[in-house]
Amino acid sequence: MRIADRGNRKRRGAGRPTIADVARLAGVSAITVSRVLRNPGKVSAELRTHVEAAIRSLGYVPDPNARALASSRSDVIGVIVPSLTNSVFADVLRGMYDSIGGSPYQIQLGNSRYSPIEEERLLAIFTRQRPSALIVTGIDQTPASRTMLEQAGCPVVQIMETGPDPVDMMVGFSHRDAGAAIVSHLLQSGYRKIAFIGARMDPRSQRRLQGYRDSLDAAGLADPSIVMTTPAPSSVSLGRDLLRDLLSRAPDIDAVFCNNDDLALGALFECQRSAIDVPRRLGVAGFNDLEMMAVASPSLSSVRTYRYDMGYRSMKMAVDAVQGQDVETRVVDLGFELAIRESTAGPGK
Amino acid sequence: MRIADRGNRKRRGAGRPTIADVARLAGVSAITVSRVLRNPGKVSAELRTHVEAAIRSLGYVPDPNARALASSRSDVIGVIVPSLTNSVFADVLRGMYDSIGGSPYQIQLGNSRYSPIEEERLLAIFTRQRPSALIVTGIDQTPASRTMLEQAGCPVVQIMETGPDPVDMMVGFSHRDAGAAIVSHLLQSGYRKIAFIGARMDPRSQRRLQGYRDSLDAAGLADPSIVMTTPAPSSVSLGRDLLRDLLSRAPDIDAVFCNNDDLALGALFECQRSAIDVPRRLGVAGFNDLEMMAVASPSLSSVRTYRYDMGYRSMKMAVDAVQGQDVETRVVDLGFELAIRESTAGPGK
DNA sequence: TGTTGGTATGGTAGCGCTACCATATATGGT
DNA sequence: ACCATATATGGTAGCGCTACCATACCAACA
Incomplete structure (x- = not known):
């Protein structure tokens, strides 16, 4: 009945399989499918295998927007750099992309053009998306930016420099x-x-x-x-x-x-x-x-200067913190040579 | 009653004002607030002013995730480049960021590392988010990538080269x-x-x-x-x-x-x-x-080569197409000197 | 035997927004 | 007076997922 109903109605989405389709095929509830994807440990091995088979056979992939709305947390890690032309930041970004590797997180890149005001504007946009983490360049944020970083409710890494009074974590050098x-x-x-x-x-x-x-x-x-x-x-x-x-x-x-x-x-x-x-x-x-x-x-x-490492390390610290792992050192000085x-x-x- | 109820319950979100809060304050329905933000022309000037005042007084900002879920369309424009280190792409990206300027769109940047397979993987991730548009580098996508681009249901721009048989639009040179x-x-x-x-x-x-x-x-x-x-x-x-x-x-x-x-x-x-x-x-x-x-x-x-222009122009074409404006030329050859x-x-x- | 507590699963109710349709009112033509 | 058409607003029902709580079951304990 319900299935027929769905077939008759014009669906809004693109008709891609949803978590409910997987649940129906596997003969379990939607929430169990969700758990298989988010907390596999909380589901018995037998059921997990069933559900995983159903996911594969339907080619199901979760909708990141629905996930973000329901959980108040997106898979986006916001990164703000002052320049894209400066090859220094190209190296930093390469390190970040390498570090993020196969993890489910996405980098949302903002270009502040060396303007603290523009950085503030970008932070306002980024924080609305409830990012998993934020990485910003330097230690000279405006008071408003600093407040946003403190209240973002996610790990924050300041990169490129070290200094007193980090918002949260820091990777850089003097x-x-x-x-x-x-x-x-x-x-x-x-x-x-x-x-x-x-x-x-x-x-x-x-x-x-x-x-x-x-x-x-x-x-x-x-x-x-x-x-x-x-x-x-x-x-x-x-x-x-x-x-x-x-x-x-x-x-x-x-x-x-x-x-x-x-x-x-x-x-x-x-x-x-x-x-x-x-x-x-x-x-x-x-x-x-x-x-x-x-x-x-x-x-x-x-x-x-260790630009690639700054990117790699900062992203690793951010991801570790998001995943609840203890970050031993919160301020890392990578030095120079x-x-x-x-x-x-x-x-x- | 309802307000008190909400106050008593533990809310999931961070307590930021929602569209319903704005609607209540302005004495209109939620959908009218939505229209003020998306189709101002469909709301009478008088009501619009009221609603805009309410939005300002609450500091309301729409939740991009909820918006994307409800409308099956996110404000993200996916961009895939093969390298972040190559300064050629730094210039292209700068053009894109300049072009996108104050528009509501966000660039989601992927780095394919010159690998068509990695590009395919990134496209799979990007298309899940129902992007507003996609911009990819070059004209040599894998068959699977090409299919994803064709079925993404959004404008697509191929950049850096021109060639026969564009997926949708093209900006480049020979x-x-x-x-x-x-x-x-x-x-x-x-x-x-x-x-x-x-x-x-x-x-x-x-x-x-x-x-x-x-x-x-x-x-x-x-x-x-x-x-x-x-x-x-x-x-x-x-x-x-x-x-x-x-x-x-x-x-x-x-x-x-x-x-x-x-x-x-x-x-x-x-x-x-x-x-x-x-x-x-x-x-x-x-x-x-x-x-x-x-x-x-x-x-x-x-x-x-006109790298900055390629970025600027491709993003402009993408945004114009998203906003339903007629894009006169679908293949742009910027030439060289x-x-x-x-x-x-x-x-x- | 009843109680406690842990584990595995399900049900319900949203998250905040917009598509879709319904309704109300105005406008104009016959 | 009627209907057709257009404009302005509202109501309802989701989008696809997960938080929260409930329930069923089993083992271990007094």
């Missing part, structure tokens, strides 16, 4: 320390008049600049006039332009720490074009250690 | 023609022994190689022994390695067409390191015209 370390290396190599060029100048760039300042202050070699920054997005051509400007204003610099590798590559090209000897006339260091840095000629020194190459071998005596 | 064009340019510049290096060799790389072959065949200068490819993912270091290998096997080549710009950059670095004069001893051309190509020294010739620079200026006499 940009200040990394900036200070590469500048210390430049000092050790014998450079004395070390400039800084930086683009975008988001909070993490600012902290790298702080590291640069701290390192030079400690050596008594700080000089604010050779720090050159712009809020414009980073690019190779911008690196060329910034170095050109810098050299015209301060021709006596002997090294430059570039806020990231794009700029460093642009700076290197400018040196090649102007026949400036790297590393003897000018030392050049970048940040992030993109793959091309080792191939360039001369090869470029940089700070290796100096990749020292030809471009900072030291000034020609 | 990789064969682009490959043929840059090789013709090399011939015109006076190069005669033009090699090819290629990585990944996905279908689009194959078609660029075909263009290379066609162009050389027409000139009677084809030589299969100087075509060097690998299924390994493309990278700058791979470009260096491939060129090194190539030169050791065929030292007499006078130009090389690199399947993409990463390889071309690696090739250039290898030339710098080995003191090979570019463009006089060896012409070098890339593909895609990434921003750094113009900055390199010597600047590198490439084929400019040769970016001719120092690296292919011609062999030394």
